[in-house]
Amino acid sequence: MSKGELTRKVLSDLISESETPYTPDSILREFRATDDKRLSVDELVGILKTISQKRPNCDEVAAEVKQVLKSKDPMYALLVFVKRYSEDCLTPRSSLKNSEMATVTTPLQTKSSIGASSVPRTSLAEGSHDSLGLPTSTPVVNRKSDSGANAAGRSQGNREEDRELGDLSLMRERLLLGASNRSLSTFRPPPTEKSLKSSSQKTLVNPPSAPPPTGVPEESRTHSLWDFNDVDGNSALDPEIAALPIESQQNELLTQLLYCFTGIRVPCIVPIPPDPSGGLSSYKTEFAIHNQVDRSLAELVRKILPLASYFVGIQRMVADLDGQGQVINALNAALTDVSHDFYLLLMQAEDELERNELTMQKLVYYMQPTLWVMEEIWTTMFGLQQGELRGAAVLTHLHGRIKRLEGDREAQKVIIGLMGKAAEPYMRMLQLWIQKGVIVDRQQEFLVEDYEEVHCNQLPEHYSDGYWEKRYTLRRDHIPSFLEKYSDKILRTGKYLNVVRQCGKRVMPTQQMHLEYDPTSEQHVSVINEAYYFAARMLLDVLLAENDLMGHLQSVKRYLLLNQGDFTMQFMDACEDELSKNVDLVLPMTLENLLGLTLRISSARDDPYKDHLHCELLPYDLVTQMSKIIKEDNKEEYWQTQDRLDLSGLECFAFSYEVKWPVSLVLNHLAISKYQMLFRQLFYCKHVERQLCKIWKENSIAKKFSPQAAELYRSAFTLRQRMMNAIQNLEYYMMIEIIEPNWHIFIEKMQAVENVDNVLQLHQDFIDSCLKNCMLSESSHLNRAIFKLCKICLKFCDFIQLETSLDPADTFSERVKRFDLEFTGILISFLQKINIMAKKNTADRFINLVHRINYNGFYTDLMDKLCMKDALG
Structure with a gap:
């Protein structure tokens, strides 16, 4: 019973x-x-x-x-x-x-x-x-x-x-x-002939067994659950179906179809064994209809049988994909809801069948829209399975299917529903990132990757250099296509919030956000934009208002770019003797004490950030430092100390400026190093200028000499004036024509800045522009020429100051001539190189320096002769 x-x-x-x-x-x-x-x-x-x-x-x-x-x-x-x-x-x-x-x-x-x-x-x-x-x-x-x-x-x-x-x-x-x-x-169909039994019945090999302790049978998670197994009670065979009246035959087929739709083998509709090679045949089933079924009924059955293949194939793929990440699991859950709706439709059909109101034509009519939808779902899922897509690639695939379904409203509506459910875990991760700057991504599916290696309270000395560029990066292959345009904005939003949180401030969005996928209204775009502008404004306020970034930048310019003239001169007066020693003999503590004293007696005493300034003795000269910073592939070498060369304290000296987080995000170690390069070149030129000014005293003493002796010194002091002219014009060019205009452009653009990325970019552009036009970038041969000019000037100053008595006239005059020839040769070569570079790139301002040094055309003939010589080989 x-x-x-x-x-x-x-x-x-x-x-x-x-x-x-x-x-x-x-x-x-x-x-x-x-x-x-x-x-x-x-x-x-x-x-x-x-x-x-x-x-x-x-x-x-x-x-x-x-x-x-x-x-x-x-x-x-x-x-x-x-x-x-x-x-x-x-x-x-x-x-x-x-x-x-x-x-x-x-x-x-x-x-x-x-x-x-x-x-x-x-x-x-x-x-x-x-x-x-x-x-x-x-x-x-x-x-x-x-x-x-x-x-x-x-x-x-x-x-x-x-x-x-x-x-x-x-x-x-x-x-x-x-x-x-x-x-x-x-349902228990009566037995049929033995010939029908051999072609339609498939029995289970393993007997039923009790579930494991978890209550979940092991085979329930494999797609063998959907292999059109026999059902006890269906193993009995039908009588000759052709002998049944057409109405009874129809009812019998309808009952068996409802079985078949749910993956159960029936006598009259037999699944053909799939190709063992796998591929498409693993998820698509072909059927053979019993040859005694009425032809008209068989044709109607064939029209609707693909629905069973699609539905069962979907269930097999769901079982195979289970556990392949959060997005796949969410998609499987959404497909379960679709399956519920399909079962409800079968229930309604069965109810009509019980009341003898269902015909094969009605069933085909009822199921046709569902067939189209199931076909689209099956096609979509098969694409996922064959492409082995996971995470964001799944969302990209579904988004593409939605676009291709324009015109098929019902199928598109179903895929949109699946997409919405599948995107939920991804959108939750995205919402957490753009609201709090936090990544919770155990399956490694999110578009942002965190490379944090140390805690914030254990930052190494130059941690901030790579923090902004390397701490958080985009996984380009983990970005869904509908978020591709906004990926950089998403990355920056979370980074801004991270900096704010590390400053000890609470990240509280102005309004509650709810992020979900909606291809029609694109509501997620407005949420991303709102979160971005909120985070950008918040971090800018932290940097500019609470931590006075512009005040720190003004102090850096004042000291490292020699903008505080009286402080610079007083400091050089105080430290000149100490810095003239070999670098290994210089006492850093002495320099620090002299720096503190100079800061408090100069006009810099009112600067609130003067205590951030310190003295530093670097283990290499300017040319070596420049080569280490400019070469991208040797960045790591910059942080490795080397044995000091035979250098003076002056050649190794530099100011350093220490700041705390988050100002160190802008004034990081690399940025300070670039400022130091500008400082060292300016400071060295200023030192040369001071030495040339000192030998002016010798000029006044020479006036007391006899006319013959005074004639000997006239050529020397003429050479001193040419050296002074070259060094002073070089300083003027760097400080007045390069640094000041670039600084004013930087300040003007900072008034309209919208986010920290703009601040970082503007600051970097300012420093790089100054380095390039001050001949401290890729044009390192120009920097070496400047260094040689300064060296020959210092040697000349030493020669004049150490000359205690008049040597024979020919000896003194010959030495002055040698200095003159050497200086003129270096300067002419330097100006010629600038002319060549100016022709290649008219945007550079190097040519201005040529016009300043050669203001009266004194060196023009010499440069023409040098060009002719180069041309003739």
């Missing part, structure tokens, strides 16, 4: 016994009603208590059913009620015992209801009862639900707490079995 028949018989006997005005159908209707139409628990229990009032255990059974109704499915509660009385008077005990031996205990719970199902999907009652029907050899029984018309899987006398699994196959059975009193699983 089937479950439906047993339920009706028990209810009919109790109604007759109690003489109440109910019918089995009316009671079943009340227990199957949806949530909004269902009677209350007390009313349902009242009905059952009324029809069983003459039974001695009426109150005990009613109390048990009421307890079940509070947390379980009403249909299950009804089956508990029927079971209690079927055990008492309807079912022989021996029959029950044999039934128990043939069933498997599966204490499962179902997933919460989604959609307007006519059968509520709730968890099972605590307790165990004998199976009422569906054999365990079907694929769906592996994840069996004890609801409605299926209370199988409970062993008698045992009560244990249910586990909620909510698997798709479990829901498949619940929805199919709970739709009507004659569910698909109760």
Whole structure:
């Protein structure tokens, strides 16, 4: 006796016994009603208590059913009620015992209801009862639900707490079995001829077994669950189907089609074994229709059979892709919801079939839109499976499918729904990043990667140099196509918030954000933009207002670019003797003390950031430092100290400027090093100028000499004046024509800055422009020429100052001539190189220096001769 028949018989006997005005159908209707139409628990229990009032255990059974109704499915509660009385008077005990031996205990719970199902999907009652029907050899029984018309899987006398699994196959059975009193699983077709049996029946090799301790059978997560297995009860064969009237044949085919749609093998529609090579055949099934089926019916069946192939193929791919990341898992969950809707459609079709209102033409009409949608879902999923797409690549694939479905509204609507669900975990990560600057990405699917290696309170000396560029980077292959245009903005938003948070400030968005994928309104774009502007404004306020970035930049310019003239001269007066020593003999503490003294007696005493300035003795000269910083591939070498060369303190001296986070983000170690390069060149030229000024005193002494002796010194002092002219014009060019104009441009642009990236870019452009036009960038040969000019000037000064007595006239004059020839040769070569570079790049300002030094054309003829010489080889 089937479950439906047993339920009706028990209810009919109790109604007759109690003489109440109910019918089995009316009671079943009340227990199957949806949530909004269902009677209350007390009313349902009242009905059952009324029809069983003459039974001695009426109150005990009613109390048990009421307890079940509070947390379980009403249909299950009804089956508990029927079971209690079927055990008492309807079912022989021996029959029950044999039934128990043939069933498997599966204490499962179902997933919460989604959609307007006519059968509520709730968890099972605590307790165990004998199976009422569906054999365990079907694929769906592996994840069996004890609801409605299926209370199988409970062993008698045992009560244990249910586990909620909510698997798709479990829901498949619940929805199919709970739709009507004659569910698909109760169908038992009569036997057919042996010839039909060999072509249509496929039996399970392994006998059913109890689930593992977790309650989840191992095979339930593989796509073998969807391999069109035989169902006990379908193993019996049909009679000659051609002998049936056309209407009966149609009803038989409709019933079998409903089986086939859910992946169960039926006699008249046999799946063709797939190609063992895999590929497309692993997820697409072809069918053979029994040759005795009416031709017109067979044609209609062929039209709709692809729906079974697509649906089962989708379930196989879902099982294969399970656990491949958050995005895939979210997509699988969304496909489960689509499957629920498909089951509801099958329930409606089965309901019409029960009322003899369903024909094959109607079923084709009902299922045609679903067929198109399922085909699109199958195509989409197959693309994911074949491309082995994960994470953002899945979202890109789905986004592309949505665009290609313009015109197919229903299919596009379904893919948009899948896309929205699949994008939820990715959008949650994105929202957390742009709201708080935090990355939670255990599956490594997010577009931003954090390369943090040390904690903020353990920053190395030059940590800030690479922080902005290297700490957070984009994974280009992890960016969904619909976020590609905004990826840089997303990266900067989180970086800004990170800096703000590391400054000890709370990151509180101005308004609550909700980020989700919407291809029509693109609401996510406005959310990203709002978060970006909020983070940019917040960090700018922290840098410019709270930490006075511009004040620090003004101090750097004042000291490292020699903008504080009186301080520079007083410091050089105080430290000249100390810096003239070999670098290994210079005492840093002495320099620090002299610096502090000079700062407090000069006009710099009012500077609030003067204590950030310190003295530093670098282990290399300017040319070496420049080569280390300019070469990108040797950046690491910059931080490695080397043995000091035989250098003076003056050649190794530089100011350093120390700042704290977050100002160090802009004035980082590399930026300070570039400022030091400018300082060292300016400071060295200023020192040469001072030495040339000192020998002017010798010029005044020479006036007292005899005319013959004075004539000897005249050429020397003429050479001194030419040297002074070259050095002073070089200083003027660098400080007045390069640094000052670039500084004013930088300050003007800073007034309209919108984010920290603009600040960093403008500051870098300012420093690089100064370095380039001061001949401290790739034109290192010009810098070496300047260094040689300064060296020859210092040697000349030493020669004049150390000449204590007049040597023979020819000796002194010859030495002066040698200095003159050497200086003139270096200067002419220097000016010639500038002319050549100016012709190649007219944007550079080097040519201005030529006009300044050669203002009266004194060196023009010499340069022309040099050009002629070079041309002749």
